Amino acid sequence: MPELPEVETVVRGLARRMAGHRLSGIELRRGDLRWRIPKSLPKKAEGHLVTAVERRAKYILIRLDDGGILLLHLGMSGRLVLMEPEDKTPLERHDHVVMTLDDGTRIRFNDVRRFGVLDYVRAEALEGHKLLQGLGPEPLDPGFTGAVLEAALEGKRTPLKAALLDQRVVAGLGNIYVCEALFYAGLSPKRLARTVNPERAERLVAAIKDVLQRAVAAGGSSIRDYVQATGELGYFQHQWAVYDHEGEPCPRCGGSNIKRIVQSGRSTFYCPKCQR
């Protein structure tokens, strides 16, 4: 799925097209995603003006002028695809929700695996929403520092890789960018989280911020069928140093090949020589 850079890219694309426009219709074509989409959602959101589209962790927030918010998560395979007003292309098999704007633009929420989420929440209840509670700091926020990360990892006996995927530690990283950040920080994914001292934490935070910023600048990574909101393809996948590069020489030391291991059921790519 979309990790932070992909979600950020989608949010920017959506903001351009949605802000200042009225949601004239929401069609629920299939409601059983990760959770049931409330049947009352279209009625509550229709007719209201979109004031802003924002991101928190990997969640998309579509804010409406009456204080309502559409809360969306793309899961592993979710996409938001813009359709121009004149676009008569038929909807596809996994288009579960279609939002229509007052200018005729449509946005379809397509999600093959249905791990995605769509919910309606009032602005005053957003902080307390079950899905947003307990989320860790935004990695690109200036407040996310080595000291903050070190404190979050303190005492954790889990491998560092798993700790960074935990959205309570830091919010927005996923499998790809964790692998990339660990590589740039020169830290082994297998290292126990609690062994990250202040010096390592600083390096790791710097690597996380750097790789995320570069990925956002590239418009994210397009994997398989993932396309950003504007329809363009992100190109960061061409800049992956280790992810999906099993068996290739390490781009830093060249003397060792990138290894793939499985940690808590997910692929990890790293250089056994550079990452300690």
Added chain:
DNA sequence: ACGAGAACCTGTTTGC
């Protein structure tokens, strides 16, 4: 309380 693994679901790729 914590950490590992299963579960959710569908489609594509890989290996025998």
Added chain:
DNA sequence: TGCAAACAGGTTCTCG
């Protein structure tokens, strides 16, 4: 070539 297993960007829930 054909079929089955493995794998895919995430998160929650259960179990030890």
